[in-house]
Amino acid sequence: MFCSDRASNVRTAVRLAVSLTLVGATVLLPSGPVAGRPVPAPFPVHEYIGFPLPSIGGMDTHVEDINDKGEAVGWGESADGATHAVLWRNGKAVDLGTPGGGSSWAFGINNNSQIVGSTETAEGINVPFLWQEGTMMVLPLRPGYTGGIAYDLNDAGTIVGSLHTAPNSRQSVRWDPGDAEIAPPSILFGGTAALALNEAGVAVGMGEPYGAYASNRGMIWRPGDHPIILDPQGSLWGQIAYDVNEAGVVVGKGNTRSFRWINGVLEDPFRNSSGSEAHAINDAGTIVGKEWYRDGVNSYPRAYVQKGDFAAHLNAIAYPHGKGSYGDAVGINNHRQIAVNTDWSLAGYVQAYLVSPTTSADIGLRWGLYNSWRAGKVYRVNPEFRVGNLSAEQLPKFHIEIWLSDDPVFDAGDKRVRKLVVPPIKPKSERVLRFRYATRKPLVDHFLFAVIDSTNRVPEGDESNNVVRSDQLQF
Numbered sequence: 459m460f461c462s463d464r465a466s467n468v469r470t471a472v473r474l475a476v477s478l479t480l481v482g483a484t485v486l487l488p489s490g491p492v493a494g495r496p497v498p499a500p501f502p503v504h505e506y507i508g509f510p511l512p513s514i515g516g517m518d519t520h521v522e523d524i525n526d527k528g529e530a531v532g533w534g535e536s537a538d539g540a541t542h543a544v545l546w547r548n549g550k551a552v553d554l555g556t557p558g559g560g561s562s563w564a565f566g567i568n569n570n571s572q573i574v575g576s577t578e579t580a581e582g583i584n585v586p587f588l589w590q591e592g593t594m595m596v597l598p599l600r601p602g603y604t605g606g607i608a609y610d611l612n613d614a615g616t617i618v619g620s621l622h623t624a625p626n627s628r629q630s631v632r633w634d635p636g637d638a639e640i641a642p643p644s645i646l647f648g649g650t651a652a653l654a655l656n657e658a659g660v661a662v663g664m665g666e667p668y669g670a671y672a673s674n675r676g677m678i679w680r681p682g683d684h685p686i687i688l689d690p691q692g693s694l695w696g697q698i699a700y701d702v703n704e705a706g707v708v709v710g711k712g713n714t715r716s717f718r719w720i721n722g723v724l725e726d727p728f729r730n731s732s733g734s735e736a737h738a739i740n741d742a743g744t745i746v747g748k749e750w751y752r753d754g755v756n757s758y759p760r761a762y763v764q765k766g767d768f769a770a771h772l773n774a775i776a777y778p779h780g781k782g783s784y785g786d787a788v789g790i791n792n793h794r795q796i797a798v799n800t801d802w803s804l805a806g807y808v809q810a811y812l813v814s815p816t817t818s819a820d821i822g823l824r825w826g827l828y829n830s831w832r833a834g835k836v837y838r839v840n841p842e843f844r845v846g847n848l849s850a851e852q853l854p855k856f857h858i859e860i861w862l863s864d865d866p867v868f869d870a871g872d873k874r875v876r877k878l879v880v881p882p883i884k885p886k887s888e889r890v891l892r893f894r895y896a897t898r899k900p901l902v903d904h905f906l907f908a909v910i911d912s913t914n915r916v917p918e919g920d921e922s923n924n925v926v927r928s929d930q931l932q933f
Contacts, residue, residue, distance in 0.1 A: 506763070506770075506772060506796070506813050506814065506815055507813070507814060508772070508798060508811040508812065508813035508814070509811065509812055510809050510810070510811055511530065511546050511551065511809075511810040511811060511812055512546070512549070512550065512551040513534045513535065513544075513551055514534045514535070514536050514537070514542060514544055514551050514553040515535070515536050515537030515538075516534060516535025516536055516537060516539060517535055517807040518534060518535050518807045518808045518809075519532065519534045519544070519551075519808065519809055519810035520532045520533050520534065520799055520808050520810055521546070521788060521789070521797040521798070521799060521810035521811075521812075522563075522564060522565050522566070522788055522789065522797070523564075523565060523566045523567050523610075523788070523789045523797065524567070524789040524790070524791050524795060524796075524797040524812070525567045525568060525569050525571070525791060526569050526791045526792050526793060526914065527569060527571070527913050527914045528791070528793070528795055528812070528914035529545065529546065529547045529567055529571060530545075530546040530567070530789070530797050530810075530812060531543065531544065531545050531546070531564035531565070531566070531567045531573050531575070532544055532546075532563075532564055532797075532810060533562070533563045533564060533575075534551065534553075534810075536553060540560060540561060541560075541561040541562070541563070542554060542555060542556065542561070542562050543555075543556075543562040543563055543564035543573070543575050543577070543589070543594075544564065545564065545567070545571075545573060545589075546810075546812070547571075548859070548909045548912060548924075548925065549868065549909075549924065549925045550868065550869060550870060551870075552870050553870070554573065554589050554594060555594065556577045556578065556594070557577060557587070557594050557595070557596060558579065558580050559577050559578030559579045559580055559582070560578045560582070561577070561578045562575060562576065562577035562578070562587070562594075563575045563576050563577075564589070565607070565608070565609045565610065566608070566609055566610035566611055566654075568611050568612055568613045568615075569613050570590075570613055570615075571590070572588065572589070572590045572611060572615065573588070573589040573590070574586065574587065574588055574589070574597075574608035574609065574610065574611050574617055574619070575587055575589075575607070575608060576606070576607040576608065577594065577596070579596075579605075583604060583605045584605045584606070584607065585597070585599070585605050585606060586599075586605075586606045586607055586608035586617075586619050586621075586633075587608065588608065588611075588617065597617065597633055597643075598633075598643070599621055599643075600621060600629075600631070600643060602623060603621040603622065603623055603629070604622065604623055605621070605622055606619055606620055606621035606622055606628075606631070607619045607620055607651070608633070609651065609652065609653045609654065609663075610652075610653065610654045610655055611655075612655055612656060612657050612659070613657060614635065614657065614659075615635035616632060616633070616634055616635065616655065616659055617632065617633040617643075618630070618631070618632050618633075618652035618653070618654070618655045618661045618663070619631060619633075619643075619651065619652060620650060620651040620652065620663075621643070628650045628651060630650070630651055630652035630661075630663055630665075630677075630679075631643035631652065632652065632655075632661065650663070650664050650665070650674065651663045651664060652677075652679070653698075653699065653700055653701075654699075654700065654701045654702055655702065656702050656703060656704050656706070657704055658680075658681075658704070658706075659680075659681045660678065660679070660680050660681070660702055660706055661678070661679045661702075662676070662677065662678050662679070662699035662700070662701065662702045662708050662710075663676075663677055663698075663699055664676060664677060664697065664698045664699065665677040665685065665687065674696055674697060674698060675687050675688070675689060675697055676688035676689060676697040676698060676699035676708070676710050676712065676717075676719070677699060678699065678702070678708055678719070688708065688710075688717075688719050688724065689712065689724060695712065695713060696711075696712060696713065697710065697711070697712035697717070698710045698711055698712070699719070700735075700736065700737050700738065701736075701737065701738045701739050702739075703739045703740060703741050703743065704741045705741065705743070706720075706721070707719070707720050707739060707743060708720075709727070709736035709737070709738070709739045709745055709747075710735075710736060711734070711735035711736060711747075714733040714734075714750075715728075715733065715734060716728055716734040716735055716736035716745070716747060717736065718736065718739075718745070727745055727764060728749065728762075728764075733749065733750035733757075734747060734748065734749040734750065734762070735747045735748050737786070737787065737788050737789070738787070738788060738789045738790050739790070740790045740791060740792050740794070741792050742792065742794075744763065744764050744790060744794060745763075745764040745790075746761070746762065746763050746764070746787035746788070746789070746790045746796050747761075747762060747786070747787055748760060748761055748762065748785065748786040748787065749762045749771070759785060759786055760772070760785050761785030761786050761787040761796075761798045761799075761800070762787060763787060763790070763794075763796060771785075772785060772787060772796070772798055772813055785798060785799070785800050785801075786798065786799045786800075786801075787813075793814075793815075793914060793917040794814075794815045794917070795812060795813065795814045795815075795914075795917065796812075796813040796814075797810070797811075797812065797813075798810070798811040798812075798813050799811075814917055814918070815917060819849050819851060819853065819916050819917065819918050820847075820848040820849045820918055821845065821846070821847065821848065821853065821856075821910050821911060821916060821918065821924070822845070822846040822847075822848045822888075822923075823843055823844065823845050823846070823858070823908055823910055823926045824843060824844050824846075824926070825841065825842075825843045825906070825908070825926070825927075825928040825929065826841075826842040826843055826844055826890070828840060828841040828842055828928075828931075830901075830931055830932065830933055831933065832933050835898050836896055836897070836898055837896065837897055837898070837899070837900060837901040837933060838894070838895070838896045839894075839895050839896075839901065839906075839931060840892065840893070840894050840895075841860075841892065841893060841895075841906060841928065842890060842891070842892045843890075843891055843908060843928075844888050844889070844890050844891075845858065845880055845883065845888060845889050845891060845910070846883075846887070846888035847883040847884065847885055847886060847887055847888065848886070849885060849886075850885050850886070851885055852882055852883065852884055852885060853882060853883045853916055854882055854915055854916065855879060855880065855881055855882055855915070856880050856910075856911045856913070856915040856916050857877055857878065857879060857880065857911065857912050857913050857915070858877075858878045858880055858891070858908055858909065858910055858911070858912065859874055859876070859877050859878075859908070859909040859912040860874070860875050860876040860877075860878065860893065860895075860906055860907070860908055860909075861873060861874050861875065861906070861907040861908075861909065862874075862875050862895075862901075862904060862905075862906060862907075863904060863905045863906075863907060864903070864904055864905075865905070866905055866927065866930075868907045868925050868927065872907065875895050876893050876895065877912070878891060878893060901931050901933065902931070902932075902933055903930055903931070904930070904931045905927055905928055905929075905930060905931065906927070906928040906931070907925055907926065907927050907928070908925070908926045908928075909924060909925055910924040910925070910926070911924060
């Protein structure tokens with residue numbers, strides 16, 4: 459899924475954690491105070507609720523894509539002011555770093571947690587990258603091309619993006635996964651960028667200027683077929699195709715309007731809108747993007763999610779600075795979780811949000827008794843905790859991850875030690891879980907963290923209370 463600002467301004471942000479007490483345990487929320495910056499507040503919007511995404515030490519966060527596990531990617535500002543690609547997972551912001559250059563940006567993530575984007579070399583040239591299992595690798599280029607951007611990838615590992623020889627000379631390309639290494643990409647269609655693709659390998663983007671207005675044309679490319687111009691009559695100048703779902707439905711923008719393309723037919727999904735852009739669509743056909751509105755003097759973009767022929771706005775946030783707040787929804791997964799950027803222009807920074815549908819589902823967890831002892835050089839701990847279904851509906855099977863930390867803060871330096879399966883839980887009921895862990899590493903003054911529903915099987919109205927800390931381990 460692609461955001462219209464991907465090739466433009468790079469923004470950044472701050473990562474902290476606020477602790478709250480819930481059912482006798484400490485819950486970490488991905489937000490908190492920092493000098494010179496107000497604390498973003500959770501916001502209810504009709505049947506949605508949003509929480510700010512934490513940062514990696516600076517002021518801004520900018521999100522670009524979200525997968526079905528609820529993992530999101532984008533970029534942020536580090537503590538030293540550098541712009542780095544970021545992965546948001548389990549309430550944490552993970553700095554993906556760079557392979558030697560100054561800046562990096564993440565644009566796409568699949569359900570295997572593989573990430574693509576662009577990074578600067580030591581010479582200041584932007585090159586495409588693939589990040590997987592903690593390692594960032596630069597993708598190969600075609601002969602004659604000096605750099606490029608990888609925008610999206612599917613679960614099979616196929617990647618799409620663009621290569622360039624100069625800022626205004628680009629070529630849409632596709633990288634196919636290999637057994638040992640990824641080969642140089644193949645050409646998709648003449649144009650500026652392939653921005654998204656689905657599991658069938660259908661890619662969309664924008665092609666060469668075309669028609670009387672000499673503007674970009676939205677394109678779709680199916681494997682084994684010729685590229686198709688979505689608007690061959692040229693009625694929508696400046697057209698960009700941003701996303702495509704598994705049914706082959708394409709969304710984007712042309713002129714000042716959103717469009718939805720279905721089997722050769724273009725339509726405006728928001729006929730009641732005064733101006734909009736459709737940035738992403740999930741497999742159920744729900745569309746998100748931004749819509750323009752006027753306050754009597756100026757026009758501002760508002761993030762929206764589709765509701766029939768209308769747009770349900772997601773900008774109803776308790777902004778600490780009043781007017782001057784902008785919104786843009788850039789991604790949606792198949793659990794209807796939405797990635798949103800809010801530009802608090804008067805405060806001078808961008809804040810990324812994860813917006814989830816409110817449901818009655820809610821999972822609670824509290825740590826119970828545990829046995830811990832030291833046998834020679836081996837430290838052993840046998841913890842117990844209770845998982846409760848706080849809602850009136852049965853919970854399906856889900857997972858809980860156990861992480862070990864040498865301090866009371868859940869962060870990127872912690873180690874996952876267990877992944878447990880929780881069977882279905884009846885309404886207003888609970889289950890007791892136990893496990894054993896042994897290590898030669900000293901565990902004195904360590905903590906355990908339980909990450910509830912780590913694979914996002916149960917979308918909850920409040921996803922912020924899903925990281926619960928144990929008491930300090932004693933031996």
